[in-house]
Amino acid sequence: MAVYLPLILMGLMALATYWLVRNTPTVLDVELEAAPQHVPDYFMRDFSVKVFDARGVLKSEMAGVQGRHYPDTDTLEIDQPRIRAISREGRITTARATRAVINADGSEIQLFEKTVLIREAAQSARGEIWPRSELRSEFLHLFPNTEKIRTHLPVELLRGDGERFTADHMDYDNMDRLMQLGGRVHGTILPRKSKP
Secondary structure, rough: OOOOOOHHEEEEEEEHHHHHHHHHHOOOOOOOOOOOOOOOOOEEEEEEEEEEOOOEEEEEEEEEEEEEEEEEEEEEEEEEEEEEEEOOOOOOOOEEEEEEEEEEOOOOEEEEEEEEEEEOEEOOOOOOOOOOOOEEEEEEEEEEOEEEEEEEEOOEEOOOOOOEEEEOOOEEEEOOOOOEOOOOOOEEOOOOOOOO
């Protein structure tokens, strides 16, 4: 009996081990979530989007040759965008570029390459004359909700009948009517024409 006791114990241990292996819950394979890829989930071609206020008055219109929405960044990328905005006073501002990137809520618009922003001449309700102005740069960052424009690249401002400014970068706040030009700033201001 003493000779067979170790064999019997080893057999019992093998059976217990087999029973444990069979009854132990298996670890489920955890499916790894793939990192989101920068791939568009929908496209638009030759499109136009219009925004109206609560009274049904047109506030802005955006058109483009092609648009792509990227779900990973929740942004819209537009080729050859054309933007037209109308202020409460009726002043028209247009912008065009080679490419635009717009965030989900439209609070930031980035315009890239050959960017031109034009604000047409107008007259305020108090009779103040606002001359036509034009901004040119390779990049403009627009903030429609706060009415700000920024660029870290060289910019050119044309205003009225011959005023011209260039700078290495710019910050513009339309609410405060304040433009800050930085870096190498050059400007040409013509004398006002005297009234006859």
